[in-house]
Amino acid sequence: MKVAVREGKCKGYGFCADLAPNAYELDGSGYNALVGQPPARVPAGLEGEAREGAEACPLRALVVEESDDDASGPAPAPRR
């Protein structure tokens, strides 16, 4: 899973980091630290928190990508 901030959408309300402090950080100005950054991988075990924090944003600034770009899909079936 990856998360990103839509360009120009974050207005620094901080609900994301209040609700999901392990998944999101704010910068010194109170904006999500992912502003202007490429999508960031969510550490294993924090997926639910990342989703909740994204849903808390009143501006829907956070985008959650459920699948990782670099995941190559399911492993191929073993040959017989």
Ligand code: SF4
């Ligand atoms: S992403 Fe949304 S909730 Fe988080 S700081 Fe930005 S505007 Fe606020």
